[in-house]
Amino acid sequence: MIDIDGIKAFSTVADTKSFSLAAHRLHLTQPAVSKRIALLESQMGVRLFDRIGRTVNLTEAGRELEQRARDILLSIEDTQRVISNLAGNIGGSLSLATSHHIGLWHLPQILRTYSQRFPDVALDLHFMDSEVAHEQIVQGNLELGIITLAPTPHERLASVPIWRDELAFVCSKDHQLAQHDRLFIEQLPDYPAILPDMSTFTGRIVKELFTDRGLRLNVTMSTNYLETIKMLISVGLGWSVLPLSMVDEGIHVIKVPNVKLERQLGVIHHVQRTLSNAGSAFLELLQELEQKP
Numbered sequence: 001m002i003d004i005d006g007i008k009a010f011s012t013v014a015d016t017k018s019f020s021l022a023a024h025r026l027h028l029t030q031p032a033v034s035k036r037i038a039l040l041e042s043q044m045g046v047r048l049f050d051r052i053g054r055t056v057n058l059t060e061a062g063r064e065l066e067q068r069a070r071d072i073l074l075s076i077e078d079t080q081r082v083i084s085n086l087a088g089n090i091g092g093s094l095s096l097a098t099s100h101h102i103g104l105w106h107l108p109q110i111l112r113t114y115s116q117r118f119p120d121v122a123l124d125l126h127f128m129d130s131e132v133a134h135e136q137i138v139q140g141n142l143e144l145g146i147i148t149l150a151p152t153p154h155e156r157l158a159s160v161p162i163w164r165d166e167l168a169f170v171c172s173k174d175h176q177l178a179q180h181d182r183l184f185i186e187q188l189p190d191y192p193a194i195l196p197d198m199s200t201f202t203g204r205i206v207k208e209l210f211t212d213r214g215l216r217l218n219v220t221m222s223t224n225y226l227e228t229i230k231m232l233i234s235v236g237l238g239w240s241v242l243p244l245s246m247v248d249e250g251i252h253v254i255k256v257p258n259v260k261l262e263r264q265l266g267v268i269h270h271v272q273r274t275l276s277n278a279g280s281a282f283l284e285l286l287q288e289l290e291q292k293p
Helices: 002-015 020-026 030-045 062-084 101-105 108-117 132-138 186-191 201-211 226-236 277-291
Strands: 049-052 053-059 092-098 122-127 143-148 157-172 194-195 219-222 240-243 252-254 261-270
Touching: 002 020, 002 030, 002 062, 002 277, 020 030, 049 261, 062 101, 092 101, 101 122, 101 143, 101 226, 108 122, 108 240, 108 277, 132 143, 132 157, 132 201, 132 261, 143 201, 143 277, 157 201, 157 226, 186 226, 194 226, 194 240, 201 261, 226 240, 226 252, 261 277
Parallel strands: 092 122, 092 143, 194 219
Antiparallel strands: 049 053, 143 261, 157 240, 157 252, 157 261
């Protein structure tokens, strides 16, 4: 019979690629993690990790087991939640992932109201890029993600749009681009741009807009922190694309005819993971508050 503690240790080592980091995450000693892995390898009759110096890599058998182990743990956690939900109580811990932008601009009132309504829930809030949060939810490591939604939905995830985030072309008020009443999109690549990395969901939206028109962006700097981009353009280092909600008196909006840019912000959760009562209550509160005028 396969030991569940061994499966959990295996999955954590596979995720962190480190026995010491896995031990820290599991609140165990490193020898205890090594013992659990050794027992699991003995039970399965195969080596699951190659250990060369400080490097830990999955063997072929380990790679075969990796997703199955995650599915086993997800199934166990899901069963525990289903049974716990039967009591109808809203408590325990709720793990959330969100981007810095959403956390700053959209969540303060929601978190305040949620904490007041459900004081028995301990919020475990993680700040990270939307793309990282997306992957954490796919892997089943966190319950809910409040993020920029991916342009293409993932088959393992349920996505609930909450906010329509209109984007604007922007520069500083003393930038050369600010001297024009309007600009055609074909003119923007002639000037340096400061944009999120093209691998991010927002970067992909911008890149697709220009690529579809056969245009090549002139990106001189890249960062995924929108507040940093705002600072860089405010001192005249280039133009960018920012949420309209971030525009203030120090920023000039470039009028580009016949172009409308927006992204969807919302909630994601794993389709094979039953939401806890706390998670369901959070999702319902989000939808309730955002439907109010």
